Amino acid sequence: MALNIILLVIIAIIMVLLDLPGLLKIEKKNKIKVLISYFLLLLTGFTLGLLLILEREPVSPTVIIERMLNLILGIGL
Amino acid sequence: MFSWLKRKYKFLKTMAQANQQKNEQPQAEKIPQSFPELRAKLQQVFAECGDFKTREILVGDEHYRLIIAWMDNLASNQILHESLIRPLLEPQAFCQFLEDKEEDLAVFLKNNVLIAAELKEVTDFNQTVEFILCGESVIYIEGSSTALAAATRGWETRTVTEPETETVVRGPREGFVEDLAVNCALLRRKIKNPNLKMEMMKIGRQTKTTVCVCYLKGIADPALVQEAKTRLQKINIDAVLESGYLEEMIEDAPLSFFPTVGNSEKPDVVAAKILEGRVGIFCDGTPFVLTVPYLFLETLQASEDYYTRAISSSLLRTVRIICFYVSILLPGLYVAFLNFHQSVLPLNFLLTIAASRESIPFSPFTEALFMGITFEILQEAGIRMPRPIGQSVSIVGALVIGEASVRAGLVSDPMVIITALTAISTFILPPLQRVLPFFRFGFTIAANILGLLGIFFFLIALVIHLCTLRSFGIPYLAPLAPLSLSDIKDTFVRFPLWTMLTRPRDLTWPETGQAAKYRAGAEQLLSKMRKKEDR
Amino acid sequence: MMTNVKISGYQLALLIMGFLFGSTAVLNPTAMAGQDAWLAYILAWVGGFMLIWLYVRIALINPSLTLVEILKVTFGKYLGTVIALLYIWYFLHLAALVLRDFGEHMNVTVFYRTPMTFIISCFALLIAYCLRKGLEVTGRAAEILMPYLFIFVIIIFFLLIPEYDTNNLFPFLEKGLTPVIQVAFGVLTFPFGETVTFLMIFPALYSPGQLKKVSFAAFGVMGFIILGIIVRDLLSLGPDLLTRLVFPPSLSTELTPELQLEPLISVNFLLGGWVKITVCLYAALVGIAQLLGLNDYKHLVLPLVLLAVGLAMWLYEDLFKMMDWTANVYPYYAFPLQFGIPLLILLVAKIRKLA
Incomplete structure (x- = not known):
């Protein structure tokens, strides 16, 4: 488990290192928008990976979709 | 690390800029009219140049003084004597000039005396230096700011021979030389x-x-x-x-x-x-x-394809394509099949391989890597060695590496066959010869990690890389990707020459590319009509 | 915006074909219909033509606009953004789904002991590379790689001929028409309806006049090839075995006399899946970039791919949960996105035209 977490961290760091030169070159108008969305996506992915490794993932969206469909359509699933 | 790279980049950039400034052309300079000045200048420019020769000549009843300057052996001595010095020293040469005395001496020499094929009038001293260095002879005239450069180039060149890198069975055998x-x-x-x-x-x-x-x-x-x-x-x-x-x-x-x-x-x-x-x-x-x-497809084409009949050259094209795949994929496929997909092979074949691998202590991957590297060493040695010794390299390679390593139980027989086959396939595609081994190793490693899946991951990545390449604006895989149906005629098969009515669309000027097609079609129609009329 | 990206009609056709082939040919969604699988498939195929007609109409009414922009134009800024987010989620979900399918397939068939995360990550790395290079390169690579897919399908189809048994087609409509229509509805949403993703890609077509021809031709050709695969599985395995298997083609190819061609199925899945995931993630990336008003999506490739891998592992507990969900829940979840909202867009456009 520890190994997996280390791997995940390394992958995330490599990603940032690969993207950073490109991210810093964007023109000023969009820079903040791109940086925020970039790190938001990265953080989501990273947290998800971390939770999956720790086996403490929240309820899967598929289950939520299933429940919602049940509620709306009332199909017996 | 990045700051270091940044500094390095800045350094390279400033260096490049500095070089740009240095590259400026030297200013034009007048040719000195007095000879002592000229002599001093030539001496200064060509100081310690042992192969720089000058000769002073007095012509026209010793009224005019000339300096002929040339580089020894760059300018042919024979041409120099025959076309410059001999006519100049001809007693009657200057009679007309001495009588008229209207023309400029340089123009007179150019028009009436010298018999060199090409004569140029030069007024820039630096340019005369350049001409001398290119093998031409320059004639300076006292009291004139114009010099004459005569084409006397004639150095030793290799004769036109058949090139060793591209031999053909049918086709012209001449090759370019160094000149x-x-x-x-x-x-x-x-x-x-x-x-x-x-x-x-x-x-x-x-x-x-x-x-x-x-x-x-x-x-x-x-x-x-x-x-x-x-x-x-x-x-x-x-x-x-x-x-x-x-x-x-x-x-x-x-x-x-x-x-x-x-x-x-x-x-x-x-x-x-x-x-x-x-x-x-x-x-x-x-x-x-x-x-x-x-473009990539040119690696598969050979000049002989167009000199032999279309059917046979099309078959050879197919062989070359197979060779391309064999040379990059075969060791990888061997590793993948033995490691992951044993069930794909027919049972009898699998048993044979198993029997020959019985005493081998290494995995197929190690074997493939070992044999691959060995072959690269042998190949490099074969090229670098003086030709007489090259023979012994092949003997060492065949006997020691092939025979002995199998007997010693280091490599299995199938692996030797595979290495030999890949090696031979590589030689069929000379332009890619230095490239393919890298991919071979890459595919072998990928196969060892994920079997056939790994091979195809790598293959797709390779294709994506090839698709991103462009050569002078033209997609590297054209005409396959982007597909241009009219240009398929010269890819996997070679169509007969009489069907090749259009020039490659990706390469030529659009006007000629498409228009040529219609023009060719119209011409065919016209010729048919003419034939009918003749009847 | 991203309108400078241009692909040719042939490339678009290949992308649509690869997309349809995707995981369909390996999962065989018609399996539940037993001996009537071919009928269910043909019904869905006809429905698929209607769906692609709908998408093409929308694309032609709004030339050079992607789905996200069309939504904003049709439903206004706020509602449009919400629906666009829904679609981006759907594309991401689809990519994760295919990734998971791929990982499960590999784990079940060949790589029993390789961790699924590793296989999926390798695949994701390839797709990230492809996305970084852009759609034009993807199209050109498809031109090189898709022919292999067709060749492999044809090879397998003909090598299996000795194993075909026409008795497997009977009894015809044993349980009546209802289960067949139910399966057909499932097949309509997977794979045909999923081509709604291409509404993000249609504006990139070099000559928009070809759009209708190209997409219909791609549907026709690939639909025919998938029909061939379904008939092949049905004839060689029989309805009984077909309904019990998760990956029918893997088993049917093992029946080839003297040979075992299972790896070809994996490779086909790889080629089709590569196109499908790349297209889905491309659509999601372009959608995000357009919502944010960015010029270039390429900076967001790596984090989104990481997210897709995470989602692939997170969405389903195991293979059987996934199979169950895709068969029973997925059609109802996807249908509004594939049919409802596009139809609404078309209606709104028509009403606006009248008004």
Whole structure:
């Protein structure tokens, strides 16, 4: 488990290192928008990976979709 | 780390800028009229140049003094004597001039005395120096600011022989030599057309190498020609000793494994490429002529394809494509099948392999890597060794590595077969010969990790990489991707020559590309009509 | 915006074909219909033509606009953004689904002991590389790689001929028409309806006049090939075995006399899946970039791919949960996105035209 977490961290760091030169070159108008969305996506992915490794993932969206469909359509699933 | 890279980058950039400034042409300088001054100047420029020769001559009843300056052995002594010195020393030569005394001496010499094929009037001293260094003889005239440069070039060149890199069974056997003038003439003899343009330029701050951009006007895309010329003009290095220097400076993807600039040693190959609308780049001092743009499929084409019958050359094309796949995939497939997909192989075959691998202590992957590296060592040794010793390398390779390592139980028999097959396949594609081993190792490693899946991951990545490449603006995999159906005629199979009515659409100027098609069609119709009329 | 990206009609056709092939040919969604699988498939195929007609109409009414922009134009800024987010989620979900399918397939068939995360990550790395290079390169690579897919399918189809048994087609409509229509509805949403993703890609077509021809031709050709695969599985395995298997083609190819061609199925899945995931993630990336008003999506490739890998592992507990969900829940979840909202867009456009 520890190994997996280390791997995940390394992958995330490599990603940032690969993207950073490109991210810093964007023109000023969009820079903040791109940086925020970039790190938001990265953080989501990273947290998800971390939770999956720790086996403490929240309820899967598929289950939520299933429940919602049940509620709306009332199909017996 | 990044700050270090940044600093390095800045340093390189400033260096490049500094070089740009250094590259400025020297100012024009007048030729001194008095001879002591001229002599001093020549002495200063050519100090300690042992091969620089001058000769002073008094002509016209010893009224006029001339200095002839040339480089020993660059200028042919025979031409120098026959066409310059002898006519000058002819007693009657100056009679007319001494009587009239109206003309300028330089003009008189040019028109009436000297019998060299090409004579140029020069007024810039630096230019005369350049001419001398190119092998021409310069005649300075006392009291005149005009000098005459006579074409007396005549140095020792290798005779035109059959090139060793591209041998053919059928087809012309002549190859380019090291001399640019000879090479241009060889090409001109193939394409007797005033539209074949040859633009000369000088590249290299120290070497001042002559480079010739050669294209067929009206067929080559003018934008392509312009692009090639601007890329060459941007080159700013000390020396150009081989066209490889130029290749490295003008190629599109210097970091890719694949070549995006082609080269050939044969006039007929270069002529064919120029006729397709490509641009040839000749470089003085090397028999290798560059052609741009260079597309991936050219690695599969050989000049002989067009000299032999269409069916046989189409079959050979197919063989070459198979060879391409064999040379990069075979060891990887072996590893993948033995490690992951044993069930795919027929049982009997699997048992045979198992029996031969019984006493081998290593995994198929180790075996493949060991044999692959061994072969690369042998190949490199075979090329670098003096030719008489090369024989012994092959004996060592065949006996020691092949026979003994199998007997010693280091490698299995199937692996030896596979290595041999891959090696031979590699030689069929000379332009990619130095590239394919890397991919072979890559596929072997990928196969060891994820079997056939790994191989295909790698293959897709390779195809994506090939698709991103462009050579002088043309997609590297054209005409396969993007697909151009009319150009398929010269890819996996070679259509008969009488079906090749259009020029390659990706290469040629759009006007000629599409229009030529219709024009050819119209011409066919016209000829049919004429035949009917004749009847 | 991203309108400078241009692909040719042939490339678009290949992308649509690869997309349809995707995981369909390996999962065989018609399996539940037993001996009537071919009928269910043909019904869905006809429905698929209606769906692609709908998408093409929308694309032609709004030339050079992607789905996200069309939504904004049709439903206004706020509602449009919400629906666009829904679609981006759907594309991401689809990519994760295919990734998971791929990982499960590999784990079940060949790589029993390789961790699924590793296989999926390798695949994702390839797709990230492809996305970084852009759609044009993807199209050109498809031109090189898709022919292999067709060749492999044809090879397998003909090598299996000795194993075909026409008795497997009977009894015809044993349980009546209702289960067949139910399966057909499932097949309509997977794979045909999923081509709604291409509404993000249609504006990139070099000559928009070809759009209708190209997409219909791609549907026709690939639909025919998938029909061939379904008939092949049915004839060689029989309805009984077909309904019990998760990956029918893997088993049917093992029946080839003297040979075992299972790896070809994996490779086909790889090629089709590569196109499908790349297209889905491309659509999601372009959608995000357009919502944010960015010029270039390429900076967001790596984090989104990481997210897709995470989602692939997170969405389903195991293979059987996934199979169950895709068969029973997925059609109802996807249908509004594939049919409802596009139809609404078309209606709104028509009403606006009248008004």
